Amino acid sequence: MNAEIISVGTELLLGEILNTDAQFLATELSKIGVDVYYQTVVGDNRDRLKKALELALSRADVIITSGGLGPTPDDLTKEVIAECMGEELVMHKESLSAMEEYFRKINRQMVESNKKQAMMPEHGKVLVNHNGTAPGVIIEKNGKTVIMLPGPPNELQPMYRESVEPYLKSKSEYMFVSRVLHVAGIGESAVAEKLEKMMESYTNPTVAPYAKTAEVRLRITAKCKTEDEGMKLIEPVEQEIRKILGNHIYGINDDSIVSVVCGLIKKKGGSISAAESCTGGMFASMIVGVPGSSEILNESVVTYADSAKMKYLGVKEETLKQYGAVSEQTAREMAEGICKNTDSLVGVGITGIAGPDGGTEEKPVGLVYIGVCLDGKTSVTKLLLAGDRAKIREAACLHAFNAVRLELEK
Amino acid sequence: MNAEIISVGTELLLGEILNTDAQFLATELSKIGVDVYYQTVVGDNRDRLKKALELALSRADVIITSGGLGPTPDDLTKEVIAECMGEELVMHKESLSAMEEYFRKINRQMVESNKKQAMMPEHGKVLVNHNGTAPGVIIEKNGKTVIMLPGPPNELQPMYRESVEPYLKSKSEYMFVSRVLHVAGIGESAVAEKLEKMMESYTNPTVAPYAKTAEVRLRITAKCKTEDEGMKLIEPVEQEIRKILGNHIYGINDDSIVSVVCGLIKKKGGSISAAESCTGGMFASMIVGVPGSSEILNESVVTYADSAKMKYLGVKEETLKQYGAVSEQTAREMAEGICKNTDSLVGVGITGIAGPDGGTEEKPVGLVYIGVCLDGKTSVTKLLLAGDRAKIREAACLHAFNAVRLELEK
Numbered sequence: 075m076n077a078e079i080i081s082v083g084t085e086l087l088l089g090e091i092l093n094t095d096a097q098f099l100a101t102e103l104s105k106i107g108v109d110v111y112y113q114t115v116v117g118d119n120r121d122r123l124k125k126a127l128e129l130a131l132s133r134a135d136v137i138i139t140s141g142g143l144g145p146t147p148d149d150l151t152k153e154v155i156a157e158c159m160g161e162e163l164v165m166h167k168e169s170l171s172a173m174e175e176y177f178r179k180i181n182r183q184m185v186e187s188n189k190k191q192a193m194m195p196e197h198g199k200v201l202v203n204h205n206g207t208a209p210g211v212i213i214e215k216n217g218k219t220v221i222m223l224p225g226p227p228n229e230l231q232p233m234y235r236e237s238v239e240p241y242l243k244s245k246s247e248y249m250f251v252s253r254v255l256h257v258a259g260i261g262e263s264a265v266a267e268k269l270e271k272m273m274e275s276y277t278n279p280t281v282a283p284y285a286k287t288a289e290v291r292l293r294i295t296a297k298c299k300t301e302d303e304g305m306k307l308i309e310p311v312e313q314e315i316r317k318i319l320g321n322h323i324y325g326i327n328d329d330s331i332v333s334v335v336c337g338l339i340k341k342k343g344g345s346i347s348a349a350e351s352c353t354g355g356m357f358a359s360m361i362v363g364v365p366g367s368s369e370i371l372n373e374s375v376v377t378y379a380d381s382a383k384m385k386y387l388g389v390k391e392e393t394l395k396q397y398g399a400v401s402e403q404t405a406r407e408m409a410e411g412i413c414k415n416t417d418s419l420v421g422v423g424i425t426g427i428a429g430p431d432g433g434t435e436e437k438p439v440g441l442v443y444i445g446v447c448l449d450g451k452t453s454v455t456k457l458l459l460a461g462d463r464a465k466i467r468e469a470a471c472l473h474a475f476n477a478v479r480l481e482l483e484k
Numbered sequence: 485m486n487a488e489i490i491s492v493g494t495e496l497l498l499g500e501i502l503n504t505d506a507q508f509l510a511t512e513l514s515k516i517g518v519d520v521y522y523q524t525v526v527g528d529n530r531d532r533l534k535k536a537l538e539l540a541l542s543r544a545d546v547i548i549t550s551g552g553l554g555p556t557p558d559d560l561t562k563e564v565i566a567e568c569m570g571e572e573l574v575m576h577k578e579s580l581s582a583m584e585e586y587f588r589k590i591n592r593q594m595v596e597s598n599k600k601q602a603m604m605p606e607h608g609k610v611l612v613n614h615n616g617t618a619p620g621v622i623i624e625k626n627g628k629t630v631i632m633l634p635g636p637p638n639e640l641q642p643m644y645r646e647s648v649e650p651y652l653k654s655k656s657e658y659m660f661v662s663r664v665l666h667v668a669g670i671g672e673s674a675v676a677e678k679l680e681k682m683m684e685s686y687t688n689p690t691v692a693p694y695a696k697t698a699e700v701r702l703r704i705t706a707k708c709k710t711e712d713e714g715m716k717l718i719e720p721v722e723q724e725i726r727k728i729l730g731n732h733i734y735g736i737n738d739d740s741i742v743s744v745v746c747g748l749i750k751k752k753g754g755s756i757s758a759a760e761s762c763t764g765g766m767f768a769s770m771i772v773g774v775p776g777s778s779e780i781l782n783e784s785v786v787t788y789a790d791s792a793k794m795k796y797l798g799v800k801e802e803t804l805k806q807y808g809a810v811s812e813q814t815a816r817e818m819a820e821g822i823c824k825n826t827d828s829l830v831g832v833g834i835t836g837i838a839g840p841d842g843g844t845e846e847k848p849v850g851l852v853y854i855g856v857c858l859d860g861k862t863s864v865t866k867l868l869l870a871g872d873r874a875k876i877r878e879a880a881c882l883h884a885f886n887a888v889r890l891e892l893e894k
Contacts, residue, residue, distance in 0.1 A: 087514075089512075092502060093506065096503065101499030110497045113497065115506070115524075126522070263598055355766065359765040359769055365840055372788055372789035373796065375786070376768045376769075378772065379782035381782060428772075430775055461616075461638060467772070
């Protein structure tokens with residue numbers, strides 16, 4: 075069974091809102107094994123909506139629309155779909171009284187135009203909307219199914235879970251189970267090359283990479299009848315990948331490099347502090363972004379100026395003079411200084427050139443040194459990062475977390 | 485001139501990522517008067533991509549694609565489009581050497597598969613990618629234009645601004661000139677109420693608000709033949725709005741509350757330091773995100789634990805005991821402490837409850853106090869912010885910058 079998602083609304087074509095409905099529906103459909111080959115966005119325009127629908131009917135088994143079920147004249151979805159499928163719109167009494175009840179509840183006057191929302195295709199299955207005035211509809215005709223959902227996510231999502239998912243599950247014979255592996259310290263092309271055979275020849279499960287800032291994600295997806303069967307298919311492929319990529323793999327599914335590092339530090343029962351130059355507090359902020367991080371972070375400093383590096387970290391003036399603020403030596407002294415002065419398990423020093431200016435032949439924009447001090451030992455990683463200032467700073471932080479992870483896992 | 489956006493990537497069909505590229509392109513195209521009637525999302529599949537492209541060519545003047553320009557075998561956009569438009573792919577030497585240079589810069593081995601990214605349609609206009617390995621392309625043929633852009637937003641957006649926008653502007657007969665006013669310290673509905681008449685009745689220029697985190701943006705857009713004509717239409721409306729909103733308006737166009745505050749501090753010739761609790765370094769990081777911020781920020785501290793608030797800022801133990809870490813008094817002592825200890829022009833203290841846990845009846849999640857110390861005077865702002873942990877922390881920072889601005893503008 076394959077489905078097509080049609081998102082209706084001129085505000086989408088103008089970029090006024092993000093199409094989160096399409097992402098929600100796509101995610102949910104893939105979970106239950108419904109293939110989606112196309113998503114279409116079309117405005118509140120009768121002809122173009124009709125064309126999009128006719129095209130979808132010609133190539134998909136199930137069409138799911140979002141939006142255009144409102145009370146205003148430019149809400150056309152139901153009218154156009156009814157027309158295309160040869161359905162009359164008739165007043166649906168339960169929907170009308172439910173709507174009247176809804177308006178009583180929020181104690182607002184129901185206007186005449188709302189009644190339009192209770193007009194339903196004569197053979198349609200009406201889906202109750204507990205969070206708004208527009209009911210949804212399912213029409214089955216000529217071997218095709220069209221499902222109309224309201225646009226607001228807080229109405230569409232519960233309606234999907236309550237009415238649409240059970241309906242589709244009852245129709246589809248298999249499901250998809252997938253596992254995401256998070257890979258750091260190696261680029262997408264290199265990963266693709268190492269796993270080329272799998273990516274090209276494996277069909278169930280499939281292996282697909284996608285690049286994120288400072289990491290690559292590998293999705294292993296199995297087509298199966300049960301969760302168990304899926305995991306049994308995924309397991310050996312995951313092991314094969316782990317053999318190839320080793321400790322480049324830092325986590326699975328919803329893990330992030332930040333949450334993984336926070337977890338490792340909690341396990342060790344210590345704290346982490348950073349001395350940040352070019353990242354300017356972003357590293358500490360990422361830790362504080364994880365709920366409960368007060369257990370592992372008490373304090374952290376932004377030492378942007380040389381004076382601050384000496385004041386807070388005891389970086390030696392000679393070091394700054396001889397090697398410069400962006401150097402292995404300075405990164406080392408920053409990490410050791412913050413670790414000592416905050417009595418932390420892990421001390422991190424980050425110094426680099428984020429650009430756009432300040433680069434030289436010998437120290438280009440993107441040059442970053444990361445010092446990690448743990449158990450009195452300090453390692454320094456040298457990075458050459460690409461991108462704009464924001465990208466370089468974010469990548470520097472994420473690489474720093476990976477450097478901390480590698481030390482903690484030793 | 486009308487355009488169609490085709491987003492290429494199975495990860496979009498699976499709902500793994502949000503289609504922010506389509507929103508960005510739709511927003512930018514509407515700004516320059518290019519109509520978009522359809523957006524299509526299609527996976528990394530040769531046949532379906534070909535079908536989507538052929539359909540778009542049949543109904544749009546300009547087709548803009550995003551994604552599928554990567555080095556892996558499932559990156560097919562360029563190949564399929566070249567085929568549909570009868571173009572040979574030939575090695576583009578400049579792109580190849582740019583790519584080799586790029587890999588030298590990031591100190592990574594360029595693998596064979598990357599070379600595929602330098603293969604270009606023989607009659608294509610190549611668009612340089614300063615932030616990644618995949619160049620973009622413009623092909624003009626048989627009265628149609630196809631523009632291929634890389635998928636990653638940090639590559640697509642600068643490439644659009646640098647190469648695509650000027651190209652499209654040169655093709656369309658009339659232009660849109662717009663000016664954005666940035667409004668802080670007042671909510672969207674309040675702004676909408678104050679400007680209701682304008683927003684409803686003005687047709688050229690139009691006035692449209694949109695809400696962003698901790699600010700509202702007002703776009704004044706004129707349809708015109710020349711930049712000058714546009715500005716003449718915009719000028720009086722802007723003055724009218726400024727009369728109504730006064731110093732809620734902090735900047736225009738590309739200004740951000742951060743860049744505006746950095747500018748004000750540079751003018752005064754001083755520095756700023758922060759003592760951050762719930763924001764955990766995000767405030768300082770936002771300043772360091774502005775190029776050249778080393779002039780105004782030397783040091784800043786993350787004082788997450790009470791002990792750190794006493795150690796770095798001299799916050800009194802009684803204050804913490806009596807009023808708590810999240811209180812007007814603590815925010816005041818944090819601001820004064822950091823200002824004094826760093827000898828800064830402006831000292832900022834931020835303390836709050838970002839959630840999801842830690843809220844109480846009397847101190848709920850979203851409660852944030854911001855202290856601003858300037859010229860020995862300290863003001864404290866109390867906020868009640870909505871949203872999740874990330875949203876509350878970001879909003880707290882942005883409100884803090886606005887509080888600093890209001891003090892500096894006094």
